[in-house]
Amino acid sequence: MAQTRTKSELAELIADLVAIETENPPGNEAGCTDYIIDWFDEHGIDADRVEQPYPDRPQVGARVGDGDPTIVLNGHIDVVPAGDLDQWSTGPYDAVIEDGSLYGRGSVDMKTGVALGMLAMTEFKHTFEGGKFDGSLVFHAAIGEETAEPGTKSLLEAGYDGDYGVVLEPTGMRTATSEKGLAWYEITVMGDPSHASRPDQGTNAIQHARPVLDALTAYDEEVRKREDALVGQAYATVTKLEAGTKENVVPEKAVITVDRRFLPSESADEIDDEIDDLLTEIAVDHGVGINWERTRTYESASIPTDSDFASVFRERSAAVADVSTEPWGIQASTDVRNFVNDAGIEAITWGPGDISQAHTYDEHVDLAHAADGYEVLTRALTDLFRSEP
Structure with missing residues (x-):
C-alpha cells in the first residue's frame, strides 16, 4: 500500500508542478517557488526563499538532517516556452494523464526530477529524525537553467551545498559522470x-x-x-x-x-x-x-568514471530498472557544471524520463518510469547515508 500511495503522491505532485506555467524567457518561476515553499511547510520542512540572483525570480533552498555526508538534490523549475499551442494535443499546462503518461511542458524537463527531490526530502526527514542513520539532504529548486543563468550557482554560494550532488535531469536513469x-x-x-x-x-x-x-x-x-x-x-x-x-x-x-x-x-x-x-x-x-x-x-564538466558515488546510482538503477552500468556521459548541458566546476562538488546527472521528450510538443513522462526513479533514488540515498563512499 505504501508503494501505491507514493506512486499516487508522485503523480499528483508532478501534475501540480506542470500546471504552474514557468516559462523562461521571460523567467516566470515565482509562482512555482511559492507552491514548493507552501508544500514543504505543509510537510513540516522549513524551506527558504532565496532572492539571489534576482529578487523577482526567487528560488528555493531547503535542508533536512545535520550529519554527514550531505547530498544535494538539484532541479530547475523554469521551462522553455510552449510554442505554437495548436501543435499540442492538450493544453501544455493542463497536466493531462493518458495511458500512464503525464503530458505537459516541463513534465520531463524537469518537474518530475523536482518532484522526486521534494518527496525524498520528506522521507529522509523522518528517517533522520528516527535515528536510523546520519546524514543530511539539501534541495534546490533553481531558476534560469534553460538560459544559463546563475540560479544553481547562487544557491551553492548561498550555502545550500554539500559533499555530493545529483542533478535530477532526465537521463533514462543512466548515471552521467560527464557532459558536453x-x-x-x-x-x-x-x-x-x-x-x-x-x-x-x-x-x-x-x-x-x-x-x-x-x-x-x-x-x-x-x-x-x-x-x-x-x-x-x-x-x-x-x-x-x-x-x-x-x-x-x-x-x-x-x-x-x-x-x-x-x-x-x-x-x-x-x-x-x-x-x-x-x-x-x-x-x-x-x-x-x-x-x-x-x-x-x-561549461563542460566531468568527474572520474570510477566514482564510488556514481557507482551506487548505477547499481541501484540496474537493480530496479535494468539500466546499463556502463560509464556514460550526457550530450546535453546541465547545471552539474556549477557543482563540479564552480563549487568543487562531486556530482552526477541522473533521473527518470526520456531526454528526447525535452522541449517537444506533447512532452510527456511515463509515470511508472518516474515511480521507478523514485525507488532508485531512495535506495541509493539509503546506501549512501548508511556508509559514506
Whole structure:
C-alpha cells in the first residue's frame, strides 16, 4: 500500500508542478517557488526563499538532517516556452494523464526530477529524525537553467551545498559522470546599405557572409573529428542567419549564430581563440568587417568514471530498472557544471524520463518510469547515508 500511495503522491505532485506555467524567457518561476515553499511547510520542512540572483525570480533552498555526508538534490523549475499551442494535443499546462503518461511542458524537463527531490526530502526527514542513520539532504529548486543563468550557482554560494550532488535531469536513469559544454556565438558581418535599385552603391552583407558560412562549414567538419568516449563528437552548427530590413534595401549587416558543442577536454576560452582566428583570416582575405561575441556558455564538466558515488546510482538503477552500468556521459548541458566546476562538488546527472521528450510538443513522462526513479533514488540515498563512499 505504501508503494501505491507514493506512486499516487508522485503523480499528483508532478501534475501540480506542470500546471504552474514557468516559462523562461521571460523567467516566470515565482509562482512555482511559492507552491514548493507552501508544500514543504505543509510537510513540516522549513524551506527558504532565496532572492539571489534576482529578487523577482526567487528560488528555493531547503535542508533536512545535520550529519554527514550531505547530498544535494538539484532541479530547475523554469521551462522553455510552449510554442505554437495548436501543435499540442492538450493544453501544455493542463497536466493531462493518458495511458500512464503525464503530458505537459516541463513534465520531463524537469518537474518530475523536482518532484522526486521534494518527496525524498520528506522521507529522509523522518528517517533522520528516527535515528536510523546520519546524514543530511539539501534541495534546490533553481531558476534560469534553460538560459544559463546563475540560479544553481547562487544557491551553492548561498550555502545550500554539500559533499555530493545529483542533478535530477532526465537521463533514462543512466548515471552521467560527464557532459558536453555549450557556447553560442553571434557573428556580425558588416555591409553598407543602399536602395536595391542601385545595389552597386552599397555593400551587401549577405554576400559578405558567404565566406564566413563556408569557413564555419569547414570548421564544423574539423571539430567533428574531436571525440570523447562518453559524450561523443564536438559540433559547430550554424543555427540562425538574420539579415535585411526591407525587401528593397541592400542589407547593412548579417548576423550568424553558431551553436558550438564542446568536450570536457576543451574550454570556452580555447574555442574563443579558434573563432577569433577563423574570422580574422576571413576579414583580412576578403576585406570584410566582422564582429563576434560569445552570448551564452555552459561549461563542460566531468568527474572520474570510477566514482564510488556514481557507482551506487548505477547499481541501484540496474537493480530496479535494468539500466546499463556502463560509464556514460550526457550530450546535453546541465547545471552539474556549477557543482563540479564552480563549487568543487562531486556530482552526477541522473533521473527518470526520456531526454528526447525535452522541449517537444506533447512532452510527456511515463509515470511508472518516474515511480521507478523514485525507488532508485531512495535506495541509493539509503546506501549512501548508511556508509559514506
